[in-house]
Structures are given as C-alpha cells and as structure tokens.
Amino acid sequence: MAEVPQSVGEVTEENKQKAEDIKEQANSHFKKQNYAQAIELYTEAINLNPAVAAYYGNRSFAYLKTECFGYALSDATKALELDKTYIKAYYRRASANMALGKFKLALKDFGSVVKVRPTDKDAKAKYTECNKIVKRLAFERAIAVDDNALSVAVQINLDQMSIEEEYSGPKFEDGTLTLQFIKELMECYKKQGKLHRRYAYQILLDVVKLFKEQSSLVDITILDDSKFTVCGDIHGQFYDLMNIFDMNGLPSEENPYIHILAGNHESSTMNQMYGFEGEVKAKYTSQMANLFTEVFNYLPLAHLINDKVLIMHGGLFSEDGVTLDDIRKVDRNRQPPDSGIMCELLWSDPQPHPGCSPSKRGVGTQFGPDVTKSFLQKNGLQYIIRSHEVKNEGYELAHDGLCITVFSAPNYCDTMGNKGAFITLKGGDLKPKFTSYSAVPHPNVKPMAYANSLLSLLA
Template structure:
C-alpha cells in the first residue's frame, strides 16, 4: 500500500532530518541517528529511511529491530538492494543462516552480476552446509582437543625471552606480572604456554555448576569487584588494575561476560582473566556472555584475532572454555550476577540456572538464551527484544524474581551506559559496563561495582578510557562481509 503523499515542505524537512541522522551515524552516535531517522520516518516514510535505521540498529546489536525495519523498507520498495543487505546481515548475526540464505538468493536475482552478493550467498551456503554436517556427525563427536592435545610435543622457541610458567606448568603471580608487561608491549606468548593455561582452565571450569555461589572473605580490607563488558580493551583493563589493584585473594574479581570481540586486543583481555582464574580459582570468577559464543566470535573479531596471532587449535581451546563457563554467580546469597538479564517465564529458581546445560553453544530459546541476551525496560511487564533474541523485562519482573529467590539485587551488563553503570528498576537492578569510550567512539565512562561482606551495598567506581596503540576496533573482524554496506 503506497504511503500518502506529503507536501514539498514536509519532504524537505524529512530530507534535512535524514542528512542530520546520517551525520550522527557517521560519528558513531547511533542512538541519536536512530532517533532522528525515526523523526524523518514520521514525516515521510521511505525505504531508504527504514534501511538506514536498520543499519544503525545493526551497529547497536538490535538485530530484531533491524529485521523489522528492513522488512518495512522492502514493503515500500521490493527491489531496494541495501534493505536486503540489512535483512541478511541481521539474520547472520542471529545465527539464522537459512533465513539469511533465502534473503541473499533473492538479492542475487536482483543483482546477478554483483560479485559481493555472490560472495555473501556462498558464505551463507557454506554455513548452512556446515551446520547440517555438524548435526549429522554429532553422535560421533570426537573427544575435545583439551583432552587429546599433546602439550609435550609443543616447544617454546629458543629465542623467547618472555615470562614462563612454573614447574609443572604452574601459573604463578610472577608469570602473570611478566605476562601483563609482555602483552602491554604487544608481544605474543608462545603457543605452548597459551595452550597449557587453557587446558588447565577447562578442567577448572568443568568442575563448576552453571550457577556458582561466591562468599567474600571476612577481612575488612577485602572487597569483591564486578566488571561488566571489557570487549578486548586490554589497555583499559590494565588501567582498571591500576585503579582497583590486580586480582588476588583480597581483591576477588568477577568478570560478567563479553571479555572479547570488537576490541582488537581480545586475546590479551580474555587470556588475562583466564590466567587469573587458573592462578586464583577461589578468588576469580567469570560469567559467560553472549560474545563468548562461536557465531559472535566469527563476526566480531575474536576468531580472526586468534587465527592471526596463533592458530585453529588455540581457537578451539578458547571455544571449549567459553562453552564451559558458568552462566551466573550469586554473591553472599544476595546478589545475582548475570550477563544479560531475566527470563520469559515467571517461577525461574536459582536451581534452574544451576542446571543449565553447558559444553556447547547456547540454545536459541529458554533460560540459557534469556540469561545471555535479555535487557531491562523501564515499564512493567515483558516485551519483545530489540535484539531478536531474549526479551525485555520490566521492574515488576525483577522484583518478583528477587522475591521468589530471596535475593536483593541483580547485576547485569550487556549494554553501554554513559556513566559506566546505571541503577534501574527502583534500585533492584544495576547495569555495569567496563569498556570506556566503547569501540573508540561512544564517549562513555567505564565502571566496576565493589561489594564488601559487611553490608553488601554496591559501590560503583568509574573511570575514563586510556590511550592504546594505533589499532582500530574490529581490526580482525570479518562480519562475514555483511556490515560494511
């Protein structure tokens, strides 16, 4: 159905708003771009405006909204090529390759000579075939690499002058101290050392439940620090250690997921947390985030980075560790820490979280998906997720969950906050995000949340971004070639 005609003055104003929104987009101010595109759409809806807004939604990982806008664009102009790109890209981001394949097949009919379209179509075909092959051989899956890798056959180069593990490949405080200095100078650890640490970590994680209970030591000088997303911003992580001290039995840390992707030192950021977990298994804790998943690692840079710096075996070990990370921690029986948020259904108990299966990729639905992907909303009830997976949940949902489980607070991450943290849902939920000036573009502060045993009152600490070497975010990302248009 064609849109009602608009006056020339209205169309002129819509075009002005489009130009303004495009400028915001070019400055990576995606929220402002979305708002202004929306104003333009109110005046004069068009395929271009919906497609542009879909692109902005893609950049904020609001994949569900991107799909919705791309479909609206195609309803107005079924031959609008960029809308097909947006739609296919969103499906790829959600690991829905069969849907993406249909989109790119349609696009190939519109642009049969476009080499980029053919490349994307081929990529989707390969992913669909790969998924079918993996499903077919699932019953005959080989043993994990962590159980079969011959570490003794791996050698450290004679000219290596960096930090070394202790006797028996023990991770020591001296090793980590030297490792941080070594990696700060953009030097690589030998593959033998990396593999040994990851194998040790996998064994530690495999012994844990999907929800881990954490007690803070009685010492009045001890506090637990909860970090939100760090997303490969290694130099900001080093600054956190400078501000807050390094992890230790008197400075326990809980990383709340999304250690990797986007930032171009994702190996260093993730391996630092993992090495500390091996050194202090009773004082360092790590939740799985939605970016500790295979599909996100393919798209947002971690796999490309590890393959550039190491090889497929090291990436396979990281994937094993990601698949074995817990989904939640409860601090002092009062504070639940999860990456994304709460659940589609009422009545979820902590024991249900403890029983979430691990060892593979998260399911597309259910509490194992909700806990990684959901976001809070300011009004009561539940709503569809802007991301196309998980849900939006209101203050009443948070209050009910806390009451049902005798908890006081939910800490979650998963979203940028201007000050690095934000109290929401009447103070019963806090979002914490620890990657300042996210992707070198957002201008936000980072934050962490401290807790002491004696009162368990959340104590936020904020910080600004620090300089890093001249390497842009997403330097290793492939995005399957999808998001550049």
C-alpha cells in the first residue's frame, strides 16, 4: 500500500544519505523491470526521508507500471504538495487519471505543465491530444440517444460484403463456422494474416446474440468425471493462448474451457487508451470497433460452476450481504460504473488483512479474508476464482485458499517476467489443479502497438 507520512520531522544527514542510496537501488530495479522490488525500496527511502518529492514521483511511476493507478495518483499528488515545480509528478498524475478515464483531470495537469513550460513541444502535444479526447467524449455524450437506436448490430448488412476472388484466408462452409475453420483461422493468425471482414462481422454478430441471451451470472454444470479449464487474463497474447491449447487441448464439448466474461479492460476508455480500438480501426473499420463495444457491453460478469465455485475478473464487494441473485439482476449492458456490484466484480482485489480498504487501482475495493469467508458462507460456495493481477507463478492462493488468482498472460506486456497459469478441475470434487508455463516466442510487434499516443508517458 502507498504509505504517505502525515508529517515530516527533522531528518538526520545519515538518513538522508541512506535514503539516497536506497533510491538508487530502487532505480536500478525499476530499469530491470523489477517493479515490486522497486516499490519496496522507494517506500524505504520515503520512510527515511519523507520530504523528497522525487521518491514519491518515482514510486508513482512504478505503481503506474503495475496498474496500481490509485496509489500512483496518491503519490504524484504528494510529490506536488512537496514541490509544485516537479514536472514529472504532473505527468504521473495525468497518466493515472487517464488510465481511470478521468480525462478532464488529466487535461488540467497537462495544462499546468504547459504553463510552466510554454515552449515545451512534448508537453503541448500531450495537452492538445488530451484536449481532443475531452472534446470528443463531450460530443459523443451530446449526440447520444436511446441505446437501442444506436445498435450497430442491426445496421450491418453482410450481403453487401462480397468475398473477393483473391482472398485465400479461412472461409465458412455453407455460411457456417466449423472446427476446420477455427483451425485454419489459428494458423492464419500465427502467420499474422487477416480474416475477411465479412467473416469477422458475422462472428461478432453471432457472439452478441449469444451474450444477449445470457444472464449477468452464467450457470455452468460439470459432470463428476468431466474436466473443466479456467484461464485468467490473456491480454491479447495470442501466441501464449495457442500454447495453452497445445498443452491442454483445444476447447470442445469434451474439453470445455470457462466461458468468456467481462474484465476491466473491456470498457471503451480502456480500449481507446491501450490500443484495441486503434488496432480494429487500422485493420477493419470504426464501425467494427463500435460493434466490439456492443459485444463487450453484453459480456457476462461472472460464472458459477456446479453452484459451488464463483468466477469473476476482479473480486468481491465493499458492501455486506451481496448474493448471487444480486449479481444475476445486474443490468450490465452499459459502460462499467465507478461503484457498485458491477464495478467491483471487474476491479476489486484481495488483501491479506480483514475488512475492506480503498483500492490501489483507484476504483473498486480491496477485500480481506473475512469478506471472502462471509460471502462464501452466505451463498453456499466453496471458493472463488479471479484474475486481474500478475502473479510470479501465474497463480496464487489467498484467504486460506478460498480466493484463487489465475493469470494466463506470461511475461505480461513483454516486461513483467511472470509465468502464466491455467486451472483444471473435475466436477466431482472441484479441486483445482494448477499448470504454470513460460512465455513463447512471438513476432516482433511491440505490446500496445496501437495504443493512444498519450500512453507514451508510461513507456
């Protein structure tokens, strides 16, 4: 947790020097992308000398790298309290606010930098880009009407999308998606090929229809002797997903995987900032990017296996007494809110100590072992599975094994060095079995290659 001293007393010269030495060690770990170790060392430096803005600014940067946007925001603010001329802190705070979709607050910080450095081209470019986002969002709100009237799915006419003779990629058989098509599609993507837009649109239309028919909480039944696989975050790491299938077999009725559910990165803001929207627009059209938003809005929020194991992306709730029926009743066809059941299912994280705490991410909550135990008892559950956090071995058991994290993207964003993992279990005892694996080679494409240019702040 971000530790911010309440007051700064007299600091000895010895402690000042120790703090500087530790800060240099922290910087070394940061450069090696050992962000957790860097955070610990920056914290030590802060405890020795709480009056140095750069310590908070550096720790804020490390928190940004680990997606702890709430802590990053707090540290950047503290740095500016200590030194209002510390330009990097404005950038750090702007970055955290952008990640949380608070573009007006980010714009204010960019404006502060421009005021101090009116000839700084980089600062002016970031201010201009952020201002464009704020204006675009305001325009979209102004023209927004009833959601049903804006449905992209009903506007698409597949018959007008002809298949060119020179197209040699995967094709449907008699207008139907088959296993052979999927196998050909995987091989196509391994070679960095591109699916014809007609087939891409048809798949999306079929998927949105499927998701619309599902509840916010989907019930799954596994027979006693049947195996079931649960994966966590993939984060678009396609070649690592292919590796999972190589190790564990392709999904099928005989070898089922967890159904797709919503995560915190499926919001419009995340798609705009981290590059998914940009990639879809570059490879297809703006209309398809809007259709993806429609698909994501209908993604279920949680899955329930055999009435005993609940699976969600983030975690549990700040309010006591939430039931499975409460989750079923959530109207999810919208952008994720900043609070409530839907928000916390997408954003929350477990913590080792009892109770709930403000989230390190700036949204959602952190919930303790007592919260997990109470929720399970109230709803007759054995344990929960969630993802949302990088883990060194790809998984972690918390809260006496009642809260399991599984993260399936190894060496996340080519920087974290973590393993990925997946879970297999059988319907009879629902005992989780963990398989860890390392990242596999992939083409030389930079992570988040299509991300908004403002995210260069995080580079």
